[in-house]
Amino acid sequence: MEIKFWETDELKKKPEDESNLGFGTIFSDYMFIMHYTEGQGWHDADIKKYEDFRISPAATVFHYGQEVFEGLKAYRQVNGNISLFRAKDNFKRMNNSAKRLAMPLFDEEFAHKALRELVKIEQDWIPHAKGTSLYIRPNYIGMDPFIGVRAATEYAFYIMMGPVGAYYANGLKPVKILIEKEYTRSAKGGMGFAKTGGNYAASLIAGVEAHEQGCDQVLWLDAEERKYVEEVGSMNMMFIIDGKLVTPELDGCILPGITRDSVMTIARDMGITVEERRVSVAEVIETAKSGAMSEAFGTGTAAVVSPVGEFMYGDETVTVAGGKMGKLAMEFYDILTGIQYGEIEDKFGWIETI
Numbered sequence: 344m345e346i347k348f349w350e351t352d353e354l355k356k357k358p359e360d361e362s363n364l365g366f367g368t369i370f371s372d373y374m375f376i377m378h379y380t381e382g383q384g385w386h387d388a389d390i391k392k393y394e395d396f397r398i399s400p401a402a403t404v405f406h407y408g409q410e411v412f413e414g415l416k417a418y419r420q421v422n423g424n425i426s427l428f429r430a431k432d433n434f435k436r437m438n439n440s441a442k443r444l445a446m447p448l449f450d451e452e453f454a455h456k457a458l459r460e461l462v463k464i465e466q467d468w469i470p471h472a473k474g475t476s477l478y479i480r481p482n483y484i485g486m487d488p489f490i491g492v493r494a495a496t497e498y499a500f501y502i503m504m505g506p507v508g509a510y511y512a513n514g515l516k517p518v519k520i521l522i523e524k525e526y527t528r529s530a531k532g533g534m535g536f537a538k539t540g541g542n543y544a545a546s547l548i549a550g551v552e553a554h555e556q557g558c559d560q561v562l563w564l565d566a567e568e569r570k571y572v573e574e575v576g577s578m579n580m581m582f583i584i585d586g587k588l589v590t591p592e593l594d595g596c597i598l599p600g601i602t603r604d605s606v607m608t609i610a611r612d613m614g615i616t617v618e619e620r621r622v623s624v625a626e627v628i629e630t631a632k633s634g635a636m637s638e639a640f641g642t643g644t645a646a647v648v649s650p651v652g653e654f655m656y657g658d659e660t661v662t663v664a665g666g667k668m669g670k671l672a673m674e675f676y677d678i679l680t681g682i683q684y685g686e687i688e689d690k691f692g693w694i695e696t697i
């Protein structure tokens with residue numbers, strides 16, 4: 344399939360102040376979009392002006408939530424190159440999500456090619472300051488104008504993007520996490536491993552209540568026993584316990600994070616023992632109290648590494664690493680961002696240049 348480029352002369356003014364980009368509010372000039380129709384397959388692949396598009400109020404995505412998405416970034420490296428980090432892994436995970444939601448698979452190579460073309464066209468939108476990037480949001484939705492519970496027969500796949508600021512504009516500040524006792528995010532056999540809107544919709548009320556209690560984010564427990572920790576809002580969870588890197592195993596209930604995998608790879612390379620296993624909330628509280636847990640942090644594309652200073656569990660609050668950023672969390676952050684911005688050698692082969 345050919346990708347058609349529809350040039351527009353109605354280009355937006357790019358933000359001048361790169362210290363104040365925020366996150367998710369500015370969108371670039373162009374988007375990629377392609378369509379699927381049952382019996383015809385994928386068709387009409389276009390790079391065209393980023394703007395509102397027509398969609399039926401009856402579309403499947405609005406009623407039955409048939410939607411999957413991804414999040415990744417393009418970076419301006421110190422030598423001026425433009426880089427993508429493990430982009431193929433995002434499309435692979437997206438197809439995995441699509442399969443769970445009974446959506447037709449798309450050609451990952453083709454989506455990757457479309458992304459490269461879009462980033463090339465939009466390269467002037469990539470901000471320059473360290474820590475800033477062009478956030479990329481692939482999205483895939485059911486489009487049928489039909490009310491009824493079944494998989495759609497028409498779909499749209501699109502990629503939109505926009506510049507985002509440094510996540511830690513004011514330095515890496517440890518967060519306070521509420522270990523969630525009442526609500527759960529996903530259960531065995533559910534769609535916790537898929538990156539789909541419903542998982543996030545289910546999480547919102549817990550986030551609101553966590554904020555009311557002075558916490559920044561929620562750490563989910565397993566739905567069956569409420570005994571094992573799973574992941575944070577948009578991050579995987581990691582602990583340094585007795586010098587080992589410990590992280591909840593991929594049990595189908597959590598998102599297989601690309602940052603999670605990258606941090607585990609870097610840790611192994613540093614000679615640190617990595618354990619992917621069940622981590623009970625009792626272990627988290629006990630080891631934080633005893634000091635056996637020297638660090639806790641979340642991992643994800645947006646923040647890269649986000650240190651945890653405190654956990655709140657019911658009436659109890661425990662402090663980790665004296666409420667400060669841990670040494671290893673800082674090292675993982677420096678190595679990952681160093682690779683992404685081309686400051687250190689990419690010995691794992693994660694970077695591709697546009």
Ligand SMILES: Cc1ncc(COP(=O)(O)O)c(C=O)c1O
Binds near residue numbers: 643
């Ligand atoms: C629920 C959830 N878990 C984990 C992650 C981290 O995944 P990644 O490292 O691929 O960004 C994300 C972010 O995409 C997320 O939304």
